[in-house]
Amino acid sequence: MRAAQGLEEMLPLLLNETLSVLRYPQGAIWLYDPITNELCPKVTLGYGEDRGVPTPPPEKPGEGIAGRTLVSGQPEISNDLRADERLPESYRQRILPGTIAAAVAIRTSEGVVGAFMVGDRGPRMFSEFELDLLTTLSEIAGNAIHRMRLHDQTVRRLSHLAALREIDLAITTSFDLRRNLRTVLEHVTSQLGVDAADVLLLNKRSGLLEFAAGRGFRNSEIERSSLHLGEGTAGSSALENKLVYLADLREDHSFVRSALVNGEGFVAYYCTPLTARGQVRGVIEVFHRGPLEKDQEWIDFFNALAGQTAIAVEVSSLFDSLQRSANDVTLAYDATIEGWSRALDLRDKETEGHTQRVTDLTVRLARAYGMSDDELVQIRWGGLLHDIGKMGVPDAILLKPGPLTDEEWVSMKRHPTFAFEMLSPIRYLRNALDIPYCHHEKWDGTGYPRGLKGEQIPIAARLFAVVDVWDALRSDRPYRPGWSEEKVRDHIKGLSGTHFDPEAVRLFMQVTESGRAAERS
Secondary structure, three states, rough: OOOOHHHHHHHHHHHHHHHHHHOOOOOEEEEEEOOOOOEOOOOOEOOOOOOOOOOOOOOOOEEEEEEEHHHHOOOOHHHHHHHOOOOOOOHHOOOOEEEEEEEEEEOOOOOOEEEEEEEEEOOOOHHHHHHHHHHHHHHHHHHHHHHHHHHHHHHHHHHHHHHHHHHHHHHHHHHHHHHHHHHHHHHHHHHHEEEEEEEEEOOOOOEEEEEEEEOOOOOOOHHHEEOOOOOOOHHHHHHHOHHHHOOOOOOOOOOOOOHHHOOOOOOOEEEEEEEEOOEEEEEEEEOOOOOOOHHHHHHHHHHHHHHHHHHHHHHHHHHHHHHHHHHHHHHHHHHHHHHHHHHHHHHHHHHHHHHHHHHHHHHHHHHHHHOHHHHHHHHHHHHHHHOOOHHOHHHHHOOOOOOOOOHHHHOOOOOOHHHHHHHHOHHHHHOOHHHHHOOOOOOOOOOOOOOOOOHHHHHHHHHHHHHHHHHHHOOEEEOOOOOOOOHHHHHHHHEEEOOOOOOOHHHHHHHHHHHHHHOOO
């Protein structure tokens, strides 16, 4: 028996050896099922049409021979089963005259769990030795059954823990709700031993329970599920926050979606709510194409899986909410920055539209340079705010129609520093400071405000510097008309290595030339 891998393998071996030792031709091992409250013959040997004796039917505790043994714990003997009024009349009529039987209790540390029965056709009487030997073998059986059940329970619980762990891992590593629900339902069907399962989630806007994911269904009709709270079994489970069990969907009219499971062949049904932070988020349903009366351990694990599913739904909902909030904040930042930029353009009519043009072209250069999307956002904000420091320059200087004096130039050249002082306290704009603070620095170190040289100048500012000069020289001014495109390109090439980063100039020429080619085509 120690070599057996489970009760299904162990019980036939035990019965066969017992009958061989006692030299009885027929026998059965009965085990009590607390769910059905019946004693059922789990394995039989020697019952059959060839001997004219049918397999015994299940017995209630206290009824029949095995049922009496279960309750009393004492051996029960029948010297003529056909005439034994402890058995149902319908069963006795099918037993051959003179059939004898004896049953002894199968005990474990938890009490009597079943009965061991042997039988034969007379004339024969059970000896005291045979009863003692049968009792001894039943004790061995009880110990073996107890060990096997403990082993099966341990294996099952380890499997349950592994499933819960895998679900936990899926929830913590992915915010994709559909993917996580698929993982949950894979474990629901395999660990609970059911044919199909689905999740209905509560739509807060409509108040409807709607299909979110399913597994094991033969067709897709169940995906049309949509129920009000309190409607049908699923709606009642959600509204009343309780487990619902239907033994036979074919006969129970409380399941209002029968049309959606026609052809599926479902019999048993369980439904339990998904609850997180005291709020019902939906339900999880399981379907089986046969009877499915389960013990408390099964129900507890079903509820545990429902709890994990509710967590998956809650985590995904929180993530979506945070993502929406983050997007709203980003849009608000962007709108604020664009507002500042338009205010600067309105202040200096001569440069109206300049900010948007140089920002767009700088973003194109940065993308060609290989910057990430996050970096491009900072490039865009920096471009829009590149002249924000001019808010600190007096109008008399900023809007002066003629050349500036040396003293006025000192004030004008402070606008990058003003930009740094204005923007650096704003945390979300710190990474966008490179352009407002450094776009007047020059490759040869002769720029301002800090006289940075070469690669000391941030790449964003180096790219922007080329674009800024390009747009400024091409634009009309009161004191000069805008230059031609070719003249400006030649001018920029001439400043490569002194004013501009040579690589920035090369990239600028490449990007603008490809843009011109696209326009011509």
